[in-house]
Amino acid sequence: MPRQKLSEFRAKTIIYGALGLPYRGWSIDTSADLKLQLKAVHERTSHVVVKVDEGVKRRFKQGLVLLDVAPADVEEAVHKLQSRGYRWLIVEPMWEYAKTEERYFSLALERGGWLCRYSQSGGVDIESAASQVKSMLLRPGEDPKEVASATGFSQAQIVALEAVCADNAFAFLELNPYIVAANSVQLLDAAVEVDDTAAFFVDDWQFDDLRFHVGHQLTPQEKLIQELDATSPASLKLNVLNPEGSIFLLLSGGGASVVVADEIYNQGYGPQLANYGEYSGNPNSEETYLYTKAVLELLINSPAKQKVLFIGGAVANFTDIAKTFAGVLRAIDEVAGKLKTQQVKVFVRRGGPHQEEGLRAMETMLEKHELLGAVHSPDTPLTEAVDEALKEIAHG
Amino acid sequence: MDNLRDLEPHIICLGSHPGIIQSMLDYHYCLGQEKSPVEAIVGTNRKQERYFWGHHEIVIPVYRDLTAVPVHLRSKANVMLLVQSARRVLSGMQAASDALPNLALVNIFAEQVPEAHALLIGSLAREHKVLVAGPASVGLLLPGSLKLGAIGGTEYPQLVSAGIFAPGNTAVVSTSGGMVNELIHVVTRSGSGISFALALGGDRYPITDPAEAMLLAQADKQTERIVYFGELGGEDEYRIAELLKDGSVSKPVIAYIAGSVAELFPEPPQFGHAKAMASSQSETAAAKKAVLREAGAQVVDVFKDIGSLLGDNTSSVESQSHRPIQARRRRLIMSRLSGETNGEVQLLGKDLLATVNESSIASLYLSLLLGMTVDQPKIVAFTDYILRLLVDHGPYVSGAVNTAIAARAGKDLPSSLAAGLLTIGPRFGGAVNAAAAAWLSGVDNGTSAKSFVSSFTAQGGIIPGIGHKKYRIDVPDPRVTAIVDNFAGNTNNDRYLHFGRQVETVTTAKKGNLILNVDGAIAAVMLDLLESELGYTPEQLQELVDIEFFNALFIASRSVGLMAHYLDQRRHDEGLFRLSEEDVSYIP
Numbered sequence: 016m017p018r019q020k021l022s023e024f025r026a027k028t029i030i031y032g033a034l035g036l037p038y039r040g041w042s043i044d045t046s047a048d049l050k051l052q053l054k055a056v057h058e059r060t061s062h063v064v065v066k067v068d069e070g071v072k073r074r075f076k077q078g079l080v081l082l083d084v085a086p087a088d089v090e091e092a093v094h095k096l097q098s099r100g101y102r103w104l105i106v107e108p109m110w111e112y113a114k115t116e117e118r119y120f121s122l123a124l125e126r127g128g129w130l131c132r133y134s135q136s137g138g139v140d141i142e143s144a145a146s147q148v149k150s151m152l153l154r155p156g157e158d159p160k161e162v163a164s165a166t167g168f169s170q171a172q173i174v175a176l177e178a179v180c181a182d183n184a185f186a187f188l189e190l191n192p193y194i195v196a197a198n199s200v201q202l203l204d205a206a207v208e209v210d211d212t213a214a215f216f217v218d219d220w221q222f223d224d225l226r227f228h229v230g231h232q233l234t235p236q237e238k239l240i241q242e243l244d245a246t247s248p249a250s251l252k253l254n255v256l257n258p259e260g261s262i263f264l265l266l267s268g269g270g271a272s273v274v275v276a277d278e279i280y281n282q283g284y285g286p287q288l289a290n291y292g293e294y295s296g297n298p299n300s301e302e303t304y305l306y307t308k309a310v311l312e313l314l315i316n317s318p319a320k321q322k323v324l325f326i327g328g329a330v331a332n333f334t335d336i337a338k339t340f341a342g343v344l345r346a347i348d349e350v351a352g353k354l355k356t357q358q359v360k361v362f363v364r365r366g367g368p369h370q371e372e373g374l375r376a377m378e379t380m381l382e383k384h385e386l387l388g389a390v391h392s393p394d395t396p397l398t399e400a401v402d403e404a405l406k407e408i409a410h411g
Numbered sequence: 412m413d414n415l416r417d418l419e420p421h422i423i424c425l426g427s428h429p430g431i432i433q434s435m436l437d438y439h440y441c442l443g444q445e446k447s448p449v450e451a452i453v454g455t456n457r458k459q460e461r462y463f464w465g466h467h468e469i470v471i472p473v474y475r476d477l478t479a480v481p482v483h484l485r486s487k488a489n490v491m492l493l494v495q496s497a498r499r500v501l502s503g504m505q506a507a508s509d510a511l512p513n514l515a516l517v518n519i520f521a522e523q524v525p526e527a528h529a530l531l532i533g534s535l536a537r538e539h540k541v542l543v544a545g546p547a548s549v550g551l552l553l554p555g556s557l558k559l560g561a562i563g564g565t566e567y568p569q570l571v572s573a574g575i576f577a578p579g580n581t582a583v584v585s586t587s588g589g590m591v592n593e594l595i596h597v598v599t600r601s602g603s604g605i606s607f608a609l610a611l612g613g614d615r616y617p618i619t620d621p622a623e624a625m626l627l628a629q630a631d632k633q634t635e636r637i638v639y640f641g642e643l644g645g646e647d648e649y650r651i652a653e654l655l656k657d658g659s660v661s662k663p664v665i666a667y668i669a670g671s672v673a674e675l676f677p678e679p680p681q682f683g684h685a686k687a688m689a690s691s692q693s694e695t696a697a698a699k700k701a702v703l704r705e706a707g708a709q710v711v712d713v714f715k716d717i718g719s720l721l722g723d724n725t726s727s728v729e730s731q732s733h734r735p736i737q738a739r740r741r742r743l744i745m746s747r748l749s750g751e752t753n754g755e756v757q758l759l760g761k762d763l764l765a766t767v768n769e770s771s772i773a774s775l776y777l778s779l780l781l782g783m784t785v786d787q788p789k790i791v792a793f794t795d796y797i798l799r800l801l802v803d804h805g806p807y808v809s810g811a812v813n814t815a816i817a818a819r820a821g822k823d824l825p826s827s828l829a830a831g832l833l834t835i836g837p838r839f840g841g842a843v844n845a846a847a848a849a850w851l852s853g854v855d856n857g858t859s860a861k862s863f864v865s866s867f868t869a870q871g872g873i874i875p876g877i878g879h880k881k882y883r884i885d886v887p888d889p890r891v892t893a894i895v896d897n898f899a900g901n902t903n904n905d906r907y908l909h910f911g912r913q914v915e916t917v918t919t920a921k922k923g924n925l926i927l928n929v930d931g932a933i934a935a936v937m938l939d940l941l942e943s944e945l946g947y948t949p950e951q952l953q954e955l956v957d958i959e960f961f962n963a964l965f966i967a968s969r970s971v972g973l974m975a976h977y978l979d980q981r982r983h984d985e986g987l988f989r990l991s992e993e994d995v996s997y998i999p
Binding site: 017184212215216252267268269270273276280281285293296328330331333366368369396 | 528561569572596597683687688696715
């Protein structure tokens with residue numbers, strides 16, 4: 016989905032290029048041969064920094080930045096971060112400077128131009144020094160004189176940064192900290208979010224340069240849906256919240272899916288919510304089959320005693336209910352025996368083109384396998400159907 | 412909204428999405444309107460698309476791009492449905508703002524339009540004063556007046572159950588397409604009607620943002636209250652709060668902001684919509700709900716409370732009666748030429764016998780081949796002349812030889828005729844069509860006759876319509892002279908014939924027998940007549956070339972000649988034709 020984090024290595028390569036400055040850094044893929052990748056680092060004599068490059072926030076505080084590493088110890092440092100489950104690392108020269116030299120700079124895409132935020136005191140504690148951060152909207156074609164004098168960049172460099180952001184579909188660029196020396200600038204940490212819908216129009220980064228950090232290791236099911244989503248014109252999302260949860264969701268529609276999840280959360284069932292996700296944009300029945308299969312695998316694997324599956328959505332405008340349900344039905348049918356043994360109940364509420372056909376087929380199938388909780392048309396309000404499913408949990 | 416409600420919609424579809432387009436036609440049919448509001452489809456590879464208008468099928472013309480749409484349609488168009496892919500949305504909007512001077516409303520359907528493109532489209536829309544729903548939007552619904560996009564459903568039963576044929580007092584504004592439809596149902600079930608429903612789209616930079624939508628609702632006479640569906644991510648709701656506080660929006664606002672569940676996630680999650688991700692505290696659902704509540708909106712935490720706040724208005728319900736649509740079936744074949752109505756055969760829109768009684772054979776042939784009634788005397792006379800002229804060219808030519816050989820092998824009439832017809836192609840009989848293609852491209856591209864000739868000779872090709880075995884520039888072909896004498900002098904200044912003559916001047920300077928031959932003259936004069944007498948455009952003429960209309964004229968005439976050769980051979984009954992050793996040069 017649109018805003019994705021760009022690897023720091025790729026971001027810096029692009030930004031240093033725009034500033035007209037050389038960049039020295041190495042991107043390390045710990046899943047590939049390390050010897051070859053670290054050869055150039057080993058040949059150095061001065062110390063380096065080894066950092067995780069996966070778009071993780073607050074890296075320093077989480078111990079994911081290893082400072083002042085001697086070239087001989089780089090391999091050990093790499094293994095240390097790798098053992099914490101990270102694949103992508105970045106190695107850069109170690110710079111000596113005083114903490115007071117750390118500055119902050121960011122550009123964010125806004126209506127009307129780039130919102131520039133900057134401060135003379137940057138660094139890892141920027142959030143507590145927020146009051147010192149100034150901001151100014153840079154409109155296209157305006158001279159960034161004031162920003163240039165306050166940030167240590169030249170006017171031409173500010174203009175070049177705006178241009179490089181536009182050309183590379185950056186939605187957000189943050190340099191924190193960076194230091195300004197006599198004739199040069201060093202970007203110690205850089206974070207960039209790109210608008211990946213513009214990938215087609217951009218040359219300097221590719222899909223491989225994007226970093227998807229979700230705060231936990233992706234389950235095989237989440238990985239599968241991510242890949243499915245990347246290759247389909249429809250939208251398919253899956254997030255696992257609690258693998259041991261009891262409420263499983265199979266939702267349609269970007270808005271309605273959030274409303275359903277909200278309802279569960281607002282009723283105090285948040286901890287039991289196993290997953291959030293949605294499919295929309297009229298996926299074909301093969302896609303809904305694979306999607307349902309993934310959700311059902313999660314459901315069957317959960318040790319929770321009383322489990323429900325809620326299949327639902329709003330009244331679709333153009334997503335064909337009979338067609339999308341055909342895939343859902345096939346997937347349920349395949350594991351119906353297991354679901355019955357686990358006493359799973361399925362609740363359905365959906366409307367849209369060919370809803371009668373889809374809902375009727377669903378009801379018949381669920382009844383046959385003794386999985387039927389309830390099947391509702393849009394005559395039943397969306398959240399009422401959710402509440403009905405929740406009662407099953409409360410009573411269980 | 413009032414101005415859009417009063418608009419007589421003339422809709423252009425950029426790209427095609429048959430489900431959505433059909434649902435728009437159905438909605439307007441149900442309203443009792445007389446004709447389809449969808450005027451044209453642009454940018455698909457078809458020539459036309461078929462849809463139902465009620466129970467009858469209609470065709471909607473398809474154009475290559477917006478510049479190919481006839482000027483009168485372009486100046487009439489005031490509404491556009493943009494259903495092309497995300498990558499093409501920006502260029503589509505740019506083309507539309509150039510080509511459609513009276514554009515007032517657009518729905519952009521595609522998801523995943525780049526943010527920077529959306530911002531550019533936003534400036535473009537403001538500059539041209541166009542209201543845009545989208546990107547990633549199911550459109551705008553003005554009950555009783557207009558349905559633009561998938562909004563309200565794409566199937567007839569959905570339109571009926573939504574209760575959207577008559578207007579009411581409640582506006583629905585939503586960042587979600589599914590939820591706009593859900594809310595329409597919530598509102599109409601409470602007994603209120605919809606004044607308008609607008610899907611803004613779930614992108615970060617909707618062209619019409621939530622605050623602008625609120626101002627539209629405030630200004631709309633029909634609207635008395637607003638139901639708003641928003642979600643976490645972005646800070647649009649802060650602007651709504653400002654409008655509520657300073658009184659710019661004074662109509663009651665009922666709001667639901669989705670996304671409290673985000674608090675469950677360890678890192679800010681990206682929900683289904685592009686915008687739906689809160690990267691700072693101010694973008695969370697809780698923060699936005701608080702600021703709207705403080706500004707005076709009725710913010711509900713539980714979705715079903717929207718229904719309670721709307722109250723029960725079933726006593727004030729407007730009649731949702733409409734012109735119904737019964738079951739209908741797509742036809743397998745389409746014909747403009749002939750058909751049966753109630754068992755009576757019709758030809759070209761009239762009773763078969765009436766058409767036949769009124770038409771000469773030439774006018775009937777030409778009408779059928781062009782797919783419309785043609786009775787302009789000059790072009791009919793020319794058709795009559797060429798049908799006679801092309802009927803036979805002796806037993807020597809390839810087609811006649813093949814027919815004769817087949818006849819002597821004992822084959823039947825259809826087989827022998829087919830043997831001759833199957834010979835027609837680039838070297839035999841196809842010259843009229845090829846010459847028409849050549850004159851058309853030469854005149855259209857504004858090429859000089861000289862460079863036209865050199866482009867042909869550069870490829871080592873012969874120029875269709877040029878050259879004769881016997882006749883020369885000083886001994887002209889009497890058939891060409893007859894054609895020119897009797898049928899030139901047309902209102903387009905004979906521009907195709909003129910071009911053919913210029914080419915002839917170039918080629919005969921090299922060799923005396925490279926004259927404009929009878930095929931070339933027929934092609935040129937027929938093009939001139941179609942343009943002058945029947946008003947064909949160069950595009951339409953090109954279509955005639957592409958579908959081999961000029962070959963059809965030749966075949967219509969020559970078929971008689973070939974059948975005559977078959978009958979002639981059968982009367983002679985000479986037995987199997989075979990070449991002898993002397994006829995074949997064997998080179999081992």
